[in-house]
Amino acid sequence: MADQQDLPVPALSLQGIDKFFGTFQALANVTLSLFPGEVHCLLGENGAGKSTLCNVIFGVHQPDSGIMFRAGEAYKPSKPHDALTAGIAMVHQHFSLVDNASVLDNLLLGQSRGWIDYGQQQRRIENTLQGLGLSLDLQAKISALSVGERQRVEIVKCLLRDPSVLILDEPTAVLLPAEISALLTVCKRVADLGCAVVLVTHKLAEIQRIASRATVLQSGRVVMESAQPAQEIDSLVRAMIERPGQVNMPALTPVASIPQARRYALSDEVLQLNGLTVRDALGVTRLDNCTMVVNRGEIVAIAGVEGNGQSELGAVLAGMMPVSDGQVYVAGQEVTGASPQQITRAGVGIVPEDRHAVGCITDMSLTENLLLNHMNHYSRYGFLQRRKMRDQAQALVARFDIRAASIDVPFGGLSGGNQQKAVLARELTLESLVLLVAAQPTRGLDVGAVAAVYRHIQEARDRGVGVLLISSELDEVLAVADRVVVFYRGKIMGTSLCGQHDRRAIGAWMAGQAA
Amino acid sequence: MNNLLIKLTPAQWCTNSHIRTLLVMGGATMIAVLVAIVMIISFGVPVSEALEAFADGAWGSPYAIGASINRSLVFALVGIGFVLANRARLTNVGGEGQIAIGGIAATAMSLYGGCENLPYGLAYIVPMLCAALAGGVWGAIPGWLKARLGTNEVISTLLLSFIAIWLLYWCVQSVDLLRQPMTSGGTLPESLTIPETTQLPLLWPDSGLGIHLGLAITLVLGVVVAAVISRTRFGFSLRAVGYNPQAAKRAGVAITWTMVAALAIAGALGGLGGAIMLQGDQYSLKAGFSSGYGFDGLVVGLLARNSITGVFVAALLFGFMRSGGINMEMVAQIPAALVLVVQAIVILILAGSALWLSRKGEKV
Numbered sequence A: 001m002a003d004q005q006d007l008p009v010p011a012l013s014l015q016g017i018d019k020f021f022g023t024f025q026a027l028a029n030v031t032l033s034l035f036p037g038e039v040h041c042l043l044g045e046n047g048a049g050k051s052t053l054c055n056v057i058f059g060v061h062q063p064d065s066g067i068m069f070r071a072g073e074a075y076k077p078s079k080p081h082d083a084l085t086a087g088i089a090m091v092h093q094h095f096s097l098v099d100n101a102s103v104l105d106n107l108l109l110g111q112s113r114g115w116i117d118y119g120q121q122q123r124r125i126e127n128t129l130q131g132l133g134l135s136l137d138l139q140a141k142i143s144a145l146s147v148g149e150r151q152r153v154e155i156v157k158c159l160l161r162d163p164s165v166l167i168l169d170e171p172t173a174v175l176l177p178a179e180i181s182a183l184l185t186v187c188k189r190v191a192d193l194g195c196a197v198v199l200v201t202h203k204l205a206e207i208q209r210i211a212s213r214a215t216v217l218q219s220g221r222v223v224m225e226s227a228q229p230a231q232e233i234d235s236l237v238r239a240m241i242e243r244p245g246q247v248n249m250p251a252l253t254p255v256a257s258i259p260q261a262r263r264y265a266l267s268d269e270v271l272q273l274n275g276l277t278v279r280d281a282l283g284v285t286r287l288d289n290c291t292m293v294v295n296r297g298e299i300v301a302i303a304g305v306e307g308n309g310q311s312e313l314g315a316v317l318a319g320m321m322p323v324s325d326g327q328v329y330v331a332g333q334e335v336t337g338a339s340p341q342q343i344t345r346a347g348v349g350i351v352p353e354d355r356h357a358v359g360c361i362t363d364m365s366l367t368e369n370l371l372l373n374h375m376n377h378y379s380r381y382g383f384l385q386r387r388k389m390r391d392q393a394q395a396l397v398a399r400f401d402i403r404a405a406s407i408d409v410p411f412g413g414l415s416g417g418n419q420q421k422a423v424l425a426r427e428l429t430l431e432s433l434v435l436l437v438a439a440q441p442t443r444g445l446d447v448g449a450v451a452a453v454y455r456h457i458q459e460a461r462d463r464g465v466g467v468l469l470i471s472s473e474l475d476e477v478l479a480v481a482d483r484v485v486v487f488y489r490g491k492i493m494g495t496s497l498c499g500q501h502d503r504r505a506i507g508a509w510m511a512g513q514a515a
Numbered sequence B: 001m002n003n004l005l006i007k008l009t010p011a012q013w014c015t016n017s018h019i020r021t022l023l024v025m026g027g028a029t030m031i032a033v034l035v036a037i038v039m040i041i042s043f044g045v046p047v048s049e050a051l052e053a054f055a056d057g058a059w060g061s062p063y064a065i066g067a068s069i070n071r072s073l074v075f076a077l078v079g080i081g082f083v084l085a086n087r088a089r090l091t092n093v094g095g096e097g098q099i100a101i102g103g104i105a106a107t108a109m110s111l112y113g114g115c116e117n118l119p120y121g122l123a124y125i126v127p128m129l130c131a132a133l134a135g136g137v138w139g140a141i142p143g144w145l146k147a148r149l150g151t152n153e154v155i156s157t158l159l160l161s162f163i164a165i166w167l168l169y170w171c172v173q174s175v176d177l178l179r180q181p182m183t184s185g186g187t188l189p190e191s192l193t194i195p196e197t198t199q200l201p202l203l204w205p206d207s208g209l210g211i212h213l214g215l216a217i218t219l220v221l222g223v224v225v226a227a228v229i230s231r232t233r234f235g236f237s238l239r240a241v242g243y244n245p246q247a248a249k250r251a252g253v254a255i256t257w258t259m260v261a262a263l264a265i266a267g268a269l270g271g272l273g274g275a276i277m278l279q280g281d282q283y284s285l286k287a288g289f290s291s292g293y294g295f296d297g298l299v300v301g302l303l304a305r306n307s308i309t310g311v312f313v314a315a316l317l318f319g320f321m322r323s324g325g326i327n328m329e330m331v332a333q334i335p336a337a338l339v340l341v342v343q344a345i346v347i348l349i350l351a352g353s354a355l356w357l358s359r360k361g362e363k364v
Helices: A002-006 A050-057 A080-085 A103-108 A118-132 A147-159 A177-192 A204-210 A233-241 A253-257 A310-317 A340-345 A355-359 A366-370 A372-378 A386-399 A416-428 A447-462 A474-480 A503-510 B002-007 B010-015 B017-043 B047-059 B062-087 B095-112 B122-149 B153-173 B214-231 B233-243 B245-250 B255-282 B293-303 B308-332 B337-359
Strands: A012-021 A024-034 A039-043 A065-070 A088-091 A165-168 A196-200 A213-218 A221-226 A269-279 A285-295 A299-303 A325-330 A348-351 A435-439 A466-470 A483-488 A491-497
Touching: A012 A050, A024 A050, A024 A221, A039 A050, A039 A177, A039 A204, A039 A233, A050 A088, A050 A165, A050 A196, A080 A088, A088 A147, A103 A118, A103 A147, A118 A147, A118 A177, A147 A165, A147 A177, A177 A196, A177 A204, A204 A233, A213 A233, A221 A233, A233 A503, A269 A310, A269 A466, A285 A310, A285 A325, A285 A466, A285 A491, A299 A447, A299 A474, A310 A348, A310 A435, A310 A466, A340 A348, A348 A416, A355 A416, A355 B245, A366 A372, A366 A386, A366 A416, A372 A386, A372 A416, A372 B233, A386 A416, A416 A435, A416 A447, A435 A447, A447 A466, A447 A474, A474 A503, A483 A503, A491 A503, B017 B047, B017 B308, B017 B337, B047 B062, B047 B308, B062 B095, B062 B214, B062 B233, B062 B255, B062 B293, B062 B308, B095 B122, B095 B153, B095 B255, B095 B293, B122 B153, B122 B255, B214 B233, B214 B255, B214 B308, B233 B245, B233 B255, B245 B255, B255 B293, B293 B308, B293 B337, B308 B337
Parallel strands: A039 A196, A039 A213, A088 A165, A165 A196, A299 A466, A299 A483, A348 A435, A435 A466
Antiparallel strands: A012 A024, A012 A065, A213 A221, A269 A285, A269 A325, A483 A491
């Protein structure tokens, strides 16, 4: 507290902010100060509360308790307009630009009333641009711009309001490396002009480059604050991914402590990635020349800070994203660019990262969801065999301990844990299962459900199924995986073997440093 | 249905969805009829005279009943197709054009396709099949556009309808196409009457009802489609694609094929409806052949709220109202458009009550 007197008055300070969505606490007692001239990085995994915090500051959500001060005065925004009036601007992850209008029109949108003096406005904008060392073609249509340029328009739009606080919500997620570099330069310059810049990110290289301070959120709480983030990358990573209360997950420890006897020769490869490269629709390289194998009867985990290519790997293996280069083999059979159906037929079970979007159909019944991708076994001459479906569903519900009022209830009414157990049940009972790809299989589940999920995954492994586990829960990964492969920016940084896991090395790989 | 009414207490009536649908439908019709009576009075026509004309036309004689039922067949066929496509969350607005295309195909086959002398009823079956095929192609196009390019099927089916309607107009205007040979200046722009062998046979020729084979075909197709929807793997795929295309794709459902098939079947039913209209009662193709039946069929499908039984009920309602309205115009000089007003009121009340009930977290 003492050294705070040396600091200038915060541009914005938050004290004891709580925010609930229903019974879910998104923010818990968050206290945070933003000072003029600093680039403040806000870190945390998905769901840690970063976006909620930004939205509270920007007036989209109102806190349930706690107070905010702007330049020493109480600040209680009830809508984003209040925030803008108070000099707080935000660039959202999804742009809000009018595609068919020019850059100039977009910049003036909502900032001018009545008569527009285009000449004068243009001069004002050009001055701002010059001050930032930016260039923008004001007459170009938004639809003709690249993603990086569009983002620049969004930022300039905010800066024209001359804000004292600028919030950027994961601005680098969509950018190419060169554009990221340019964006960081702009952030620095905006901060130098006396603005407090809040940068939401989970990319550590960016923090290293420009953060003057950093705050780590986990489950809505501030778990670490750092005044020299560049020197404390390792601890920041640990604060982001470690769950102090859950290191010894009782349900996992006994299983993990049993030494893993290798029952299958290493040559029993069920998955082989050969120089796999994936570029997304915007041309950004998401997976960069990945080569790895998964053998029969082992769990290989993909670890890494989120957004480093794990989602894309899961999507490619599910047949939901095209491969740009390289090959994928399942049990010796090439499945590069195969359809979801072919992949299922090759014996790959998929537990997708986004359960609701890809893993299940919430409006259909539990039975139908349990059999979704093996309907060919439950129809004869095109007619569904309802009795056979019911019997199988009942068997799966019993075997996987899925709690539901009946097998005919809509899937959407089940709890998250039971939904995930049902998805697992479906994928693990594929006829010729050789490989299970489970992406974030425990996200959003309670401890009991987490244990159940891993018990089933381990059982599958013991049956000789190869498991590729994509997870950002490092503790879980270390407890169940036979090997851990760390991804950073779509590249494999290193591999750690069971029994020899070195948290420090893994942490370094996750931060993009070769150990 | 009567059994159900007796078995349930009044409180249960309101919670049983079938009965509630019927109650809402009945209530809506009654309100609409009251409005119609007010309008009849304002025309200066005695209400009793108008209603008598309406009743005469709708169900006053065996012939009237038969005509009303025949009329409702097209509504039912388009409605059945609508319900099927709607399972995949596809909205087929193109019934009107699919009827027109079916009518063109059936006329062409009946007159010039050499069907006249085919044995075993093939003389009338082949034109119907061709009409269904043509309507199916007309429906498949929007399905393909939707699956591949994301084109909204509401717009593409509607636009294709306009193309089909003008195509029909062209067919009956040009002697090189389907117009009857010009023997005098007074030759009407319509096709020749189709040969008797290609006309649909009556189900009960001696009854005076005039109900033709189309009724049997429609009933059978209704049962078949109901079974397809609820009991087949294709019906399962339709629902999966409708609810969550991403998850359906992951589960191995061929999205493109399912969408194309759904709209093609809806189109085929519309095309068949056109053939039944032509071969069942009109016997010659004229401009304005489809006369809004496709759009009425769409409304029938909407009102039925995904139930094939509902389609039949609504189709009959519309069939009788249309017949009664036409007679009212001829006998009591009240514009037949009054029936359209009544229909519109029914639709608005039903749609409104559906919205109201869904706001309460329920479904009609």
